[in-house]
Amino acid sequence: MAAKKKKGDFEELTLLGREGRDAKPSRKLETFPNRHPNRDYIVTLETDEFTCVCPMTGQPDFARLNIQYIPDERIIESKSLKLYLWSYRDEGAFHEHVANRILDDLVAALAPRWCKITAEFAVRGGIAIIIEAEHQTP
Numbered sequence: 001m002a003a004k005k006k007k008g009d010f011e012e013l014t015l016l017g018r019e020g021r022d023a024k025p026s027r028k029l030e031t032f033p034n035r036h037p038n039r040d041y042i043v044t045l046e047t048d049e050f051t052c053v054c055p056m057t058g059q060p061d062f063a064r065l066n067i068q069y070i071p072d073e074r075i076i077e078s079k080s081l082k083l084y085l086w087s088y089r090d091e092g093a094f095h096e097h098v099a100n101r102i103l104d105d106l107v108a109a110l111a112p113r114w115c116k117i118t119a120e121f122a123v124r125g126g127i128a129i130i131i132e133a134e135h136q137t138p
Contacts, residue, residue: 025087029109030080034071040113044068045078050085050119055092062122063095067106069115072137076110095121099131107135 048064065085069076084105088098099119106115116134 023083025089026080026083027087027105028080029084029105030077031074031109032077034073034075037071037073040070042068042070043075045076045081047082047085050088052088052091052093052098055094058092059124061095061124064120065102066118066120067102067115068117069106069110070113072111072113074110074112076106095119095129096131100133103133103135111137113137 045067046065050063050065052061052063053059054061067081085102091098093101099117102119103115103117106112106117112135114134114136116132119131121129121131
């Protein structure tokens with residue numbers, strides 16, 4: 001049985017449905033209404049395709065990202081998250097800064113009850129760097 005669409009679920013979404021050449025990196029995080037705001041549940045989003053570059057050398061850095069959050073009124077639209085993460089591909093950033101910036105942008109877009117990002121960067125120079133950043137609404 002197909003899920004019934006509710007008015008307002010798609011009104012603010014502009015990136016979903018763009019295919020091929022129309023899909024471009026974007027810092028715009030789009031959201032849609034949470035139909036279950038009275039229930040705590042965890043949404044987990046994972047990717048092993050995150051890339052940015054070292055701000056000093058320009059060498060590529062690869063990471064596995066795990067994003068978890070308990071939504072309040074809004075839910076992240078996954079295509080906008082994909083395009084958002086893609087926007088870091090050619091940006092120079094230290095691992096610690098990029099993980100915290102992603103968390104800050106997610107919190108700004110979602111206003112979640114709780115959100116945590118774990119960024120596991122691939123070994124470079126013999127050292128793996130893992131960043132865990134967390135936000136909790138007081």
